[in-house]
C-alpha cells in the first residue's frame with residue numbers, strides 16, 4: 001500500500017501569525033521521504049500557507065469545495081480557485097459538514113468528481129455516529145456513504161481518491177476508536193473498493209478521530225490503514241511532527257518486510 005499519508009485538518013482555526021509560527025516549526029523539520037504530509041487550511045489562508053510551504057515537502061489542501069463550477073454561486077469557492085492557489089488535496093464530506101451544513105451523500109460524491117476533474121485529490125470522509133454504531137448499522141452507513149461515490153466516479157478516477165474513515169464519535173472527543181474497530185471498517189472499505197476497482201490496493205485509506213502521537217503508530221500499523229486525517233493535533237507542531245514520525249516508522253517497517 002506504499003507510503004503513509006498524514007493530512008492535517010485545521011478546521012476553522014488559525015490567524016496569520018499563528019499559522020506562520022506553526023508552519024515555521026513544521027517546515028524546519030526534515031520530513032522522512034517515505035511519507036506524504038499535507039495541511040488543509042481555511043480558505044482565507046490558502047495564499048499565505050501556500051507561500052510558507054514553498055520549498056517544503058508539505059502540500060497544501062482545502063477543507064471543502066463548491067459542488068458547482070465558477071459562476072453565479074454567491075459565497076462559493078470552486079475547484080478552479082483551489083487549483084489556482086496550488087491545492088493538491090480537498091476534504092469532502094467531513095462529518096461536520098454533513099451534520100451542520102446538510103451535505104448529502106450525493107453532494108459529497110459530486111464534490112469528489114468536480115475535485116478530480118479539476119486535478120485535485122478529494123479526501124472523502126465517511127463514518128458512523130455513536131447511535132449508528134450502537135444500533136449495529138456501521139456497515140450499512142458506510143455502504144450508504146460510499147455507493148454514490150462509486151456511482152459518480154468512473155473506475156480510473158476511483159483509483160485517484162483518498163478515503164478517510166472518521167467515526168463521528170471519535171472526532172474531537174479525545175476518544176480514538178480502538179485499533180480493532182478501525183481495522184474492521186477499513187477492511188470493509190477496502191473490500192467494497194475492490195469490487196469496483198482493480199487498483200483498490202493502491203487507494204489510500206486513512207483513519208481520523210482523535211489521533212495523537214501516542215496512538216498513531218498502532219493505528220497506522222493496521223493492514224488497511226494508509227495514514228491519518230488529523231484535526232486537533234495538527235495545530236500543535238510537536239504533536240503533528242510526532243504523528244508524522246510514527247507514520248514514517250510504520251512505512252519503514254513495511255519496506256523492511258517487503
Ligand code: PGA
Pocket residue numbers: 009166170171172173174208209210211229230231232233
Ligand atoms: P480530531 O479531528 O483529530 O480533532 O478528532 C479529526 C477530523 O475531524 O478530521
